[in-house]
Amino acid sequence: MNILCNYEYHAPKTKAEVLDLLADIGDKAKILAGGTDLVIMLKEKMIAPEHVINVAEIEELAGINFTADGVEIGAGTKISDIGASKELDKEYHALCYAADQLGSYQVRTMATIGGNIAHSLPAGETHTPLAALHAEVVIESKKGERRVKLEDFILGNRKNVMESDEMITKVFIPKPAPHSRSEYGHIGLRRAMEIDCANMTVNITLEDDKKTIKDVKMVMGSVAPKPLVSEKAPQILIGKALDEELIQKVGEAAQSEAKPISDIRASAEYRRDVIGALARRLTKEAYDLAMEA
Ligand SMILES: Cc1cc2nc3c(=O)[nH]c(=O)nc-3n(C[C@H](O)[C@H](O)[C@H](O)COP(=O)(O)OP(=O)(O)OC[C@H]3O[C@@H](n4cnc5c(N)ncnc54)[C@H](O)[C@@H]3O)c2cc1C
Numbered sequence: 211m212n213i214l215c216n217y218e219y220h221a222p223k224t225k226a227e228v229l230d231l232l233a234d235i236g237d238k239a240k241i242l243a244g245g246t247d248l249v250i251m252l253k254e255k256m257i258a259p260e261h262v263i264n265v266a267e268i269e270e271l272a273g274i275n276f277t278a279d280g281v282e283i284g285a286g287t288k289i290s291d292i293g294a295s296k297e298l299d300k301e302y303h304a305l306c307y308a309a310d311q312l313g314s315y316q317v318r319t320m321a322t323i324g325g326n327i328a329h330s331l332p333a334g335e336t337h338t339p340l341a342a343l344h345a346e347v348v349i350e351s352k353k354g355e356r357r358v359k360l361e362d363f364i365l366g367n368r369k370n371v372m373e374s375d376e377m378i379t380k381v382f383i384p385k386p387a388p389h390s391r392s393e394y395g396h397i398g399l400r401r402a403m404e405i406d407c408a409n410m411t412v413n414i415t416l417e418d419d420k421k422t423i424k425d426v427k428m429v430m431g432s433v434a435p436k437p438l439v440s441e442k443a444p445q446i447l448i449g450k451a452l453d454e455e456l457i458q459k460v461g462e463a464a465q466s467e468a469k470p471i472s473d474i475r476a477s478a479e480y481r482r483d484v485i486g487a488l489a490r491r492l493t494k495e496a497y498d499l500a501m502e503a
Contacts, residue, residue, distance in 0.1 A: 236374035285324025304339035304392035342411035390415035407476035433468035464489035
């Protein structure tokens with residue numbers, strides 16, 4: 211039984227070949243990486259592309275490379291490799307931990323970071339850590355390269371800024387400042403294989419006194435159509451040493467900024483409740499660990 215639609219299958223060997231194909235047939239094609247989202251959409255007949263371009267075997271698209279300024283993670287890098295990288299975990303803890311929470315082991319060994327970003331679901335596991343860590347998504351076409359901040363890349367549920375002739379080739383994350391720490395947390399209905407009903411990353415940098423907050427980026431997931439960067443958290447926290455009162459205030463701020471909806475996974479009310487709890491817990495954890503960094 212043919213459960214998928216009819217499409218022409220392409221298996222280019224290099225990035226340049228993919229970009230050639232996208233320039234010619236990108237408007238009728240879908241890129242296939244790990245297939246953990248795409249194959250479901252094909253089977254469910256949510257999409258019916260005329261062409262499928264498999265990029266899974268292209269080695270130059272995968273890998274974690276540390277540079278003087280930060281780290282570059284190839285779009286084709288498996289989520290399991292990100293979760294398992296001890297070197298990455300040292301400076302980009304929230305991303306590694308989030309990667310380790312995505313789906314099951316089997317899913318993580320198929321799924322790629324490029325696919326997670328390009329699929330652009332509001333609950334996407336890697337989105338809030340990437341945004342909180344100031345990541346840029348590197349997009350390429352035959353016309354050249356452009357870099358877009360993660361929070362600007364995703365426009366809404368399954369919507370992003372990519373044109374039909376473009377693909378994600380890598381993600382760049384700048385080197386974190388001294389005395390900083392990022393912490394990720396998520397809430398789901400059950401511990402295995404759930405898509406989060408809310409998630410968050412808090413990235414805190416301290417001054418050299420290791421007490422005063424120099425910078426903070428708090429990003430909420432699944433409480434708005436796209437990753438939501440808190441405007442209030444920096445106003446509340448920067449220039450101060452964390453205490454109980456500030457922790458309460460930052461929780462209330464996150465609740466006031468969240469714009470959750472009710473759906474199959476959770477009510478809007480529940481999401482607003484847990485986003486406050488995540489904000490309080492992760493702010494305290496990130497602050498305490500930044501003091502030791
Ligand atoms: C059982 C199960 C559990 C899951 N649990 C989670 C979870 O807990 N959290 C979570 O976030 N996700 C979860 N997912 C979703 C999925 O595994 C991730 O989104 C995954 O990272 C997608 O990557 P992929 O390589 O499989 O993408 P694919 O399925 O190959 O592609 C997904 C989309 O991205 C596009 N795409 C892929 N690569 C590129 C590229 N380089 N440039 C441009 N476009 C590209 C494709 O065309 C497609 O539109 C789950 C999936 C399953 C099946």
